[in-house]
Amino acid sequence: MSSIADTSVLPAQRRRLPAASSWTMTTAVSVALLALMPLGFVLWATVATGWETAQQLIFRSRVGELMINTILLVVFTIPICTLLSVALAWLTERSDLPGARLWSWLCVAPLAVPAFVHSYAWVGLWPGIHGLGAGIAISVVAYFPFVYLPVSAAFRLLDPALEDQAASLGLAPLAVFRRVVLPQLRLALCGGALLIGLHLLAEYGLYAMIRFDTFTTAIIDQFQSTYNGVAAYMLAVVLVVCCFVLLGLEAAVRGRRRYARLGPGVARQAKVARLGRWAYPCLLLPLVTSAFSLGIPAFTLGRWLVGGGTSIWRMDEIGLALSQTLVICLVGGLATTTAAVPIAWLSVRRPTRASRLLEACYYLASSMPGVVVALALVTITVRLLLPLYQTLATIVLAYVIMFLPRALVSLRASIAQVPMELEQAAASLGRSPANALWSTTVRLAAPGAAAGVALASLGIMNELTATQMLAPNGTRTLAMAFWALTGEIDYAGAAPYAVLMVLFSLPLTWLLHHQSKKIAGR
Template identity: 85%
Template structure:
């Protein structure tokens, strides 16, 4: 009997996504949909309004005035911040400036002072200060650290061999800086300038106090005074379009050029530049910056505390605001970090086009101003989920949307340092995917999670617009109480709240500064 041999090639079974990846991806998609809710709201509001009505509300003189104010504000503020940040970063990281470590910390410390507290401090010194000049001056001292931090880190990571090669070809020191150093700082410059631009679009308290109209102040005025939802929605549309323009400009300036060093060997240690006779004159820059960004707030707050005496420390009101602020910061920081865990894990363990797209959705959503996020959530809760209107859940959701990237960056860096084999070993011992992830990666990435909670909490402490519009009745955070008292011209009564916001922000700023030094190996 002849035997029949089966020569058919067996079909390989279809690879299925591991259970841990599937449920993690599901959660990440749900968070991305939630984060894109403000963008969907703006598009929905435009569609409901209709093109004719929308055109009448958008193409009018008031919008033109706001657009001019916005363009001028960004046009003057961002270049000045760039010059200040680049100069400070070079002096503190590449030169023998006396007390460089101290000046490095003082260049970051202004982030602990909310932008509207800077405005309060400057008005306390010069009561007649208002308009574009005031907006540019206060914005520079409030926001230049957003550029200084990435630039300082970039300076620490540069390879001086490239500068030596350029100098050996006969280039003067300034030409070496312009043609070799500055191109390597492009990523840090673009990222920092984008961050400052987005903050300028979103800021409310700073500009409201100096009576300088922007899209954000106009939206809140429309919403609070006339309850003209349609007009506020169309202003929000223009504001979102401005954000997209900034994102496009940043992407175009950043380009796709490689910035990594390629070749044998390792990068050399940085060479400290001797300032010589310019050493002490160069001290004028960090001294002046510290005086304006830290000295003026300290003097103003101190003066009002002394003028108000013990009577302004109404401990029942101040204590309640402090407790509510700490509680909402803790809840919001934990919720934001927890929401970032799935996409942080996927971006490290399962880097695909889908995960990169989801991550991009998170960053796109966070670029939208807090007032747009608040308008979206107000509309959705009033129309669809009324029981959630002005509840803790709604305000926490707003914080998650706005501050998700802060937690994501810290978590992703920590998860990348945890070997994937630990998760596999835990799963091989019979643990469920979620249990294996929790018992290994999540626990070992706890320092990054703690940094994410701290960074998100820092944003929540200083957040004003969304908190005002979404917080439950009876909520009075430090920022809300401060702004209410300054609105009543009670600057002495507002001083304790300003002081407490700075005190509780300082440790978080120190953590941010320490992490940036640690990443660069210093």
């Protein structure tokens, strides 16, 4: 009987699965084309401007100044973040540092504070702070967790047997670390450094508040003050080229080496290094880092809240901003996660060269700075689809393009845990490809989908650049209200909005920290 049942199912499987795959591939390609619109816009802007005009706008002294600022910012910030993060990760994961668990959480917690809130806190404490030095200092305390998080996870997964073998050959501890440990951290370091670099190129609020000019601040200035579209387009072209250069450098440094260990047995836990009399001096590093990355924002926000009193809690305005933020975050998070379902399914169920190419297109599109995405959608809607200009649909599309990988990663992990046979059984019972996918895989992958919605929504909550340029008239999110009040030098009035953004971001930060600990079963 079982053999007869199996043969009866096979024809249905053959009929249904190709249809499901074809339908999903068509949807995934459509989403990829939408996600690549900003890149297509940059190419169109370059061609439409003409070489002579483009040359005059790109090769001018102003662009040279912005390029120098960008290069110096990246060249100084990324190495400082890398050194700081590796030292903190080693102390919290490989040594007997007092309170290591607490310090590991505090090293991730700065991600809960939006970058422009970091800048607001520093300016509130030192009103005269500005320029390159300020940009580097604030960028380090705001972005170093992007390197710390993957490096600390990598430390927990390293096999200490390799270090023992190197030590048995007579290598000193520093030589073992340099020749054995660091090469194994290369993927984590490259990934974290790339994230920081892309954030440095895309950030607006942090640098605008300290009066440090970057390509993003210059583009928005052109757009808001003079609406000089051609000049803004050419600055966007240079900014996109900078993003591609970073992607290429990361790929070149990462290389194609194998990092997996082949052999019998299971990697054991690494020995904890005894700091001895250096334990308390080593505490200074995480203590000072937490003081700058968390203490300064907490102190500044607390000071403004106390100084402003109850008058700054305008509950009608705050309630409106909070409700609009939650609606946009929920709609954007659901749309982003829904758009990620087809490619997540293909990458797990049909891992072909085409699906990998589509996935790469998604990641490439998300590397575009928010200002470029917004500028592209503004131009397209104004020229071709005017009824969609400054509507909820346009801003949701921008969020989908920018935050698609966040939902994709969560969905892909959940779909991989759902047996493929359930989809086959649903298809054999006569359900349509979409219905079979929805009734089995999507429902069972609901926890991963919920995590994807949360990750995308919290990214949307702290997004400022695209929201300012694309939000419908009358929209006032927490980030927009905060920025408007700081522009009026009403730092006390902006404090409640900053506090709410931090409070809503803390759960995501804790989730990231918890998930990184689960990697090693801790």
